Amino acid sequence: MPTPFALFGLPATFALDLKVLERAQRELGKTIHPDTASDPSERRALAEQSTLANEGYRALRDPVTRAELLFQLAGVATGDGHEPKPTAAFLMDMLEKREALAEARTSKDRATVEALAAEIRAQRNDAEAALAALFSGVLPSPLDAQPALVHLGSLRYYRRFLEEATATLDEWDDA
């Protein structure tokens, strides 16, 4: 089975232009749309390919899963028990920011939620830039796994934080 990168004809690298990904997904989507087939078994096969393409697109669009995929291609295990523990300073910072976010949510302090989200977004962008540098070139290329895994762990914390902040803002917008 081709990797999601190969599926969309993209190089296996972290720095990925999301617009290019979107275009590749649209192009692929046209050629494998189940409605283009008249034969039921062909239609089923195309439906399966469409599912794979959708899953691949989602995996590449999210920087966390994109990085996990690249580690997998590089033969580096990720996940529970395979990644370095975050430093105490990092955990303290994340805990304090999550507490501040929870307080701002309770007191309906939109400005604070937005400021915290902007701060985390900047940290996330830094981590993504660092990962792009570490995954420079197309795999298989030498990878300094430990620092890259630290950035991956940080990205998950940032993603969690931003999901929470976005959900809070959306909730207020809907109210």
Add this chain to the structure above:
Amino acid sequence: MAYSDKVIEHAENPRNVGTLNKDDDSVGTGLVGAPACGDVMRLQIKVGENGVIEDAKFKTFGCGSAIASSSLATEWIKGKSIDEAEAIKNSDIVAELNLPPVKIHCSVLAEDAIKSAIADYRAKQAAKKAVTEGAK
């Protein structure tokens, strides 16, 4: 994924959420995280002169299982000696909460948090003792 009733109960009504004064000599603070899911957990204990845990508080940002594991941990360690608390195993938490295999790391995090809080308390006591003895 379906949570067990006990996880839901703890996640919806977590016990002992809060903060103890981390600068207090009798308070030990454990701060642990699971990078694979982006969870962060703080567990604090207040230890009496007799070595018994008088109070325990936690704050967890994570999934329901992580909240339930830390909530249960604080409930269990209150009234125990620090040696007894240290003997609590993540498998005890898994059994009590019926955690599925994919959530076992949440119980590991809670066990780590207890051990880390006790280690912090012991380090504080050792430092205090060193200062007291140095003053003699």
